[in-house]
Amino acid sequence: MTAGLICVLSLALGxxxxxxxxxxxxxxxxxxxxxxxxxxLQQPPTQPFVRIAVLNAQAPAGTPLAQLLAQVQAKAAALGxxxxxxxxxxxxxxxxxxxxxxxxxxxxxxxxIAPRLRAEAxxxxx
Numbered sequence: 001m002t003a004g005l006i007c008v009l010s011l012a013l014g015x016x017x018x019x020x021x022x023x024x025x026x027x028x029x030x031x032x033x034x035x036x037x038x039x040x041l042q043q044p045p046t047q048p049f050v051r052i053a054v055l056n057a058q059a060p061a062g063t064p065l066a067q068l069l070a071q072v073q074a075k076a077a078a079l080g081x082x083x084x085x086x087x088x089x090x091x092x093x094x095x096x097x098x099x100x101x102x103x104x105x106x107x108x109x110x111x112x113i114a115p116r117l118r119a120e121a122x123x124x125x126x
Contacts (some may be wrong), residue, residue, distance in 0.1 A: 030078025
């Protein structure tokens, strides 16, 4: 039982450790209380808002984009944002096509996505 619990915790911590930190560039000196819910937007809203910070995050290839997005949302919430306007800047990496002269066949290795996000943390006017 204990060994199983340790294994599960190790896997969970390993998944968390695979991403790098979220870089924060403050846009205002104004501070806001932390929030619990951060909306994810594709475009800036039409209603008034305050720009809090620009957040940049990236993770190694193969890391789920949802995991990186959750980190960005958590950082935005800590800054007092109630929404983020996200740009997905992820890129395909790897993937090769190799020819084997001895067998006369081609082999491929699949490419992976290296997730990278840029988000503007904002506070919507109430």
